[in-house]
Structure formats: C-alpha cells, structure tokens
Amino acid sequence: MAVSFGYQYIVTDIPQISVIEGMFLPWSSDYRPGTLLQAVGIIGAVIMPHNLYLHSALVKSFFFLLSLVRSIETMLRK
DSSP states (O other), X not given: OHHHHHHHHHHSOOOHHHHHHHHXXXXXXXXXXXXXXXHHHHHHHHHHHHHHHHHHXXXXXXXXXXXXXXXXXXXXXX
C-alpha cells in the first residue's frame, strides 16, 4: 500500500509547496456545509471498529492470563 501511494504521489504532478502548506494550515477552497461532518464520520467509521477489536482482544487476553494464573496457583496448592 505504501509503495502504491508513493508511486501515485510521484506520478501525479502535485505542487510541493501546497502540500507543505496544507500540512500546517489546512483549508479547502470548495468547502460545502456538511463536509467536515462527513470527514469526521469517515475517520470514525475506520478507527472505531479497530479500537473495538483491539479492546476486545486485550480483555480476552487479560482474562485468559488471569485464568491461567489461577489454574497454576490451584495446581501448586495441591
């Protein structure tokens, strides 16, 4: 994915000054009402599922380790 992004970035003739300005001072010349809401929605739709998946994996691994420790403690007591 990074290779394809780099290829497209080089192939298209993008003014580098505009890219650098946009990194530090974002703006849009054709801003329409609702565009910001749409951008936030797209970012939320991409990041939120990953966050939920990561959280559930962390919780599952914690409970697995907790049950493993308890079973080891039980075996050592016998």
